[in-house]
Amino acid sequence: MAQRRDDRYAFDGLPLNPVEPGTNLLVTGPVLNGARELGLRLLCSADADGGTVLISTDSGATAILEDFEGCGGVLDRERVRVVDCAQEGGDLPEDSVSAVSTPADLTGIGIEYSGHYESTYASGYTRVRTGIITLTPLLVYSDDVRTVYRFLNTITGRIGSADGLGVCVLDPNAHEEQVVESVAQFFDGRVDVRADAGDLELRVKGLRDQSAEWTPVGART
Amino acid sequence: MSDSPTVLCAQPDTDERAETADALTDAGLAVEEVGSVDSLEVALDRSIDCVVTAFDFEDGDGFDVVDAVREVYPDCVVILYTEHAPSDLPRGSPEQVVEYVPQTVPESRERLADIAAMAAAEVTQAAYPVPDTETERLAAVREYDVEQLEAADTFDRLTALMTSHFDIDVAFVGLMDEHEERFLACEGANWRTLSREDSICTHTILSTETMVVEDTHEDPRFAEVDELDRLDIRSYAGVRITDKDGNAIGAVCCTNGEPRRYTRAELDDLRRFADEVEEQLRLRRRLQRGT
Numbered sequence: 001m002a003q004r005r006d007d008r009y010a011f012d013g014l015p016l017n018p019v020e021p022g023t024n025l026l027v028t029g030p031v032l033n034g035a036r037e038l039g040l041r042l043l044c045s046a047d048a049d050g051g052t053v054l055i056s057t058d059s060g061a062t063a064i065l066e067d068f069e070g071c072g073g074v075l076d077r078e079r080v081r082v083v084d085c086a087q088e089g090g091d092l093p094e095d096s097v098s099a100v101s102t103p104a105d106l107t108g109i110g111i112e113y114s115g116h117y118e119s120t121y122a123s124g125y126t127r128v129r130t131g132i133i134t135l136t137p138l139l140v141y142s143d144d145v146r147t148v149y150r151f152l153n154t155i156t157g158r159i160g161s162a163d164g165l166g167v168c169v170l171d172p173n174a175h176e177e178q179v180v181e182s183v184a185q186f187f188d189g190r191v192d193v194r195a196d197a198g199d200l201e202l203r204v205k206g207l208r209d210q211s212a213e214w215t216p217v218g219a220r221t
Numbered sequence: 222m223s224d225s226p227t228v229l230c231a232q233p234d235t236d237e238r239a240e241t242a243d244a245l246t247d248a249g250l251a252v253e254e255v256g257s258v259d260s261l262e263v264a265l266d267r268s269i270d271c272v273v274t275a276f277d278f279e280d281g282d283g284f285d286v287v288d289a290v291r292e293v294y295p296d297c298v299v300i301l302y303t304e305h306a307p308s309d310l311p312r313g314s315p316e317q318v319v320e321y322v323p324q325t326v327p328e329s330r331e332r333l334a335d336i337a338a339m340a341a342a343e344v345t346q347a348a349y350p351v352p353d354t355e356t357e358r359l360a361a362v363r364e365y366d367v368e369q370l371e372a373a374d375t376f377d378r379l380t381a382l383m384t385s386h387f388d389i390d391v392a393f394v395g396l397m398d399e400h401e402e403r404f405l406a407c408e409g410a411n412w413r414t415l416s417r418e419d420s421i422c423t424h425t426i427l428s429t430e431t432m433v434v435e436d437t438h439e440d441p442r443f444a445e446v447d448e449l450d451r452l453d454i455r456s457y458a459g460v461r462i463t464d465k466d467g468n469a470i471g472a473v474c475c476t477n478g479e480p481r482r483y484t485r486a487e488l489d490d491l492r493r494f495a496d497e498v499e500e501q502l503r504l505r506r507r508l509q510r511g512t
């Protein structure tokens with residue numbers, strides 16, 4: 001594992017400068033055409049003490065772990081854990097995976113997430129990257145958006161105060177603009193993603209020392 | 222009087238509770254202890270910044286604690302500290318989102334204390350977005366003690382003028398406190414306060430743009446807010462007011478019982494009304510301070 005040069009979270013192979021501990025990022029763009037992939041790449045950690053907790057709402061644990069590995073993530077059950085909110089029955093593949101019956105159960109998701117966070121931390125992986133992949137089902141399944149606000153305050157609050165990194169993927173075209181704008185308030189910065197003739201590009205809003213212009217995202221090496 | 226954040230620690234077992242309280246105290250927190258849900262409800266008459274609770278009580282469970290806390294302190298962080306694994310807990314309702322620290326991790330009390338200290342100082346479990354500069358914003362709101370500024374008559378006249386100018390049901394000037402909006406002047410209704418999670422102004426203070434909701438039933442942020450229907454707020458336009466440092470302290474707003482659109486000219490006029498309120502507040506504060 002790499003020896004890191006400072007406490008900031010780095011993103012190997014991506015045109016993003018490292019961000020401060022405690023940063024929460026909202027990744028917006030077409031989920032199946034770049035945003036999900038970029039979100040997973042942001043969650044890959046090269047740090048020896050780096051862990052990842054994935055809240056998977058759009059696919060089961062097995063599928064998202066495969067996708068995470070395909071994006072460069074290292075599958076180690078001690079340091080990569082999943083809250084599976086899209087499980088379609090069957091046994092859970094690992095102790096490092098837990099299931100919540102529906103994306104509407106925000107209380108259950110929050111408790112499972114905190115449990116995984118603590119287990120990851122207790123295993124010595126204290127620099128935890130958290131991914132919500134994606135936020136759309138949580139918004140769609142919640143009758144009242146205020147419950148999602150409370151959930152986001154709780155999750156981003158823990159990430160911020162524990163010097164973690166948060167990455168939340170959202171397809172803005174799936175929601176009313178007002179909802180997207182209000183959700184963006186919970187995050188320190190926003191990474192917009194688009195696919196131009198098949199090539200991914202990103203731009204960053206709200207964070208210093210980042211490119212606000214569309215910048216090509218190199219293919220994973 | 223301690224300046225330390227106050228944590229309410231609810232655990233039924235006296236010895237366990239004492240150990241938890243010691244860990245929380247060592248983390249620099251002021252600790253109040255209770256052993257039941259009933260006694261917790263009584264203790265909530267004091268100011269608290271965070272609640273740490275077990276799950277099993279003789280007179281209820283951890284979700285009863287969440288409900289009791291949220292009734293009094295809707296934004297307060299509640300941390301469930303229990304030996305139950307998440308899968309062993311009953312399913313809570315979505316509004317019962319909590320923090321959770323399992324007693325089964327090594328040195329769990331120390332870990333709990335770290336999380337409680339961070340939560341009490343920095344985190345909210347509010348059901349609405351909070352400005353990044355909330356601490357500075359609240360300090361700015363406290364600077365504008367309107368009773369001392371003697372601005373109420375002025376704002377009464379302005380809001381009366383607004384209702385006739387825009388031909389609307391209600392016009393108001395509101396200050397956004399920590400947990401609720403406080404109406405300084407309200408023409409057309411007798412509103413005193415409104416909780417932040419129910420108030421449209423909660424969103425207005427986040428943006429420099431004028432906030433317009435033509436139909437609350439068609440806006441997903443507000444369609445499920447029953448309190449707006451109870452107050453007969455079907456449409457809304459509002460402009461935030463700030464102090465000289467840019468901290469949003471409140472808003473100047475129009476509401477109507479029917480869906481309504483606002484023309485560009487009307488929104489320009491609304492902004493002028495808000496500028497007038499802002500200027501009155503700043504001027505009166507300067508006069509009060511003699512600067």
